[in-house]
Amino acid sequence: MPTSLHHRAIEHLGARxxxxxxxxxxxxxxxxxxxxxxxxxxVVREAVRVLQSLGLVETTKRVGIRVLPADRWNPFDPLxxxxxxxxxxxxxxxxxLAELRAAVEPVAAELAAVNAPEELRRELVxxxxxxxxxxxxxxxxxxxxLDIHFHSLLLTGSGNEMxxxxxxxxxxxxxxxxxxxxxxxxxxxxxxxxxxxxxEAIATGxxxxxWEASNQIMRQTISEMEPTWKNQPRVFVPLQER
Numbered sequence: 001m002p003t004s005l006h007h008r009a010i011e012h013l014g015a016r017x018x019x020x021x022x023x024x025x026x027x028x029x030x031x032x033x034x035x036x037x038x039x040x041x042x043v044v045r046e047a048v049r050v051l052q053s054l055g056l057v058e059t060t061k062r063v064g065i066r067v068l069p070a071d072r073w074n075p076f077d078p079l080x081x082x083x084x085x086x087x088x089x090x091x092x093x094x095x096x097l098a099e100l101r102a103a104v105e106p107v108a109a110e111l112a113a114v115n116a117p118e119e120l121r122r123e124l125v126x127x128x129x130x131x132x133x134x135x136x137x138x139x140x141x142x143x144x145x146l147d148i149h150f151h152s153l154l155l156t157g158s159g160n161e162m163x164x165x166x167x168x169x170x171x172x173x174x175x176x177x178x179x180x181x182x183x184x185x186x187x188x189x190x191x192x193x194x195x196x197x198x199x200e201a202i203a204t205g206x207x208x209x210x211w212e213a214s215n216q217i218m219r220q221t222i223s224e225m226e227p228t229w230k231n232q233p234r235v236f237v238p239l240q241e242r
Contacts, residue, residue: 005039009047010079012037017056017067018083024069028057033065054080071237078168085176091229094182097173098225102218104163105154109198109214112157113207120157121203127153128199135187143187144178150195154214157202182228191220 013033016022033044048065051057055073057065073080075096084093116124127150134143148171156164177183194217201209 005043006046009033009037009039009043010050013047014051014054014056014079015083015086017051018073018080019087022067024067026067027063028065028067030065056080070235076166076169078172081169081172082176085172085180089232090176090180092232092235094173094177094225095229095232096235097169098218098222100166101170101173102215102222104166105151105218106211106214108155108158108160108163109202109210110207111159111163112154113202113205113210115159116157116202120153121199124150124153124157124199125196125203128196131195132192135192136189138185140178140183140185144174144183147174150199154198154202177225182225188220191217194220 013022022028030041030044034041037044048057048059052059054077055068057067059065081093081097084090127146131143131146131150134146151170151174152167155166155170158164194213197213198210198217201213
């Protein structure tokens with residue numbers, strides 16, 4: 001099946017569900033989706049399979065494709081994050097992501113200072129210096145590319161496979177902030193230096209300094225982003241019975 005058609009169907013339906021255009025409980029029929037999207041049944045079937053894996057819909061025999069409530073969605077999936085960042089709930093999504101990163105990244109930096117391979121330590125230092133250059137030059141696309149790479153190295157360098165699996169979420173966060181105009185063309189000099197400080201602390205095995213510099217980055221990020229989520233309600237997910 002053509003990848004572009006598959007991708008278009010997923011994006012069209014997923015974005016509408018997350019935006020609330022297709023509310024929880026809404027039922028769709030495969031044949032209607034074929035006509036609406038101008039795609040084959042196999043494309044619809046595959047798109048629905050992906051949306052099911054994200055917790056956005058469920059299929060019921062003789063009923064159709066039912067939209068599920070937000071507390072059933074997978075909040076860690078990069079696609080769900082991207083769609084949330086594109087909608088009215090952007091502030092709340094940014095808050096959740098910033099708080100998650102603040103809890104994880106300083107610890108990841110601390111662990112990387114102890115566990116990261118030498119090659120990764122060297123690469124992290126190189127990337128941090130290139131980030132500083134791109135930030136000072138106002139090269140936004142290059143800075144975004146390096147920023148994603150820096151934080152991906154940080155998470156994977158921790159040696160914790162669960163931290164490493166947050167790379168996609170962090171990439172979507174940084175991309176979303178840039179795409180939606182929430183990143184300055186010239187990042188603060190202090191933030192640029194803190195990235196260098198994290199990298200150099202990891203390179204020299206200074207775990208406490210790595211934690212401190214990473215924590216400074218996240219504290220400043222939260223401070224800068226706080227206005228975007230002012231008055232946005234928090235999400236309290238009900239406990240699922242096991």
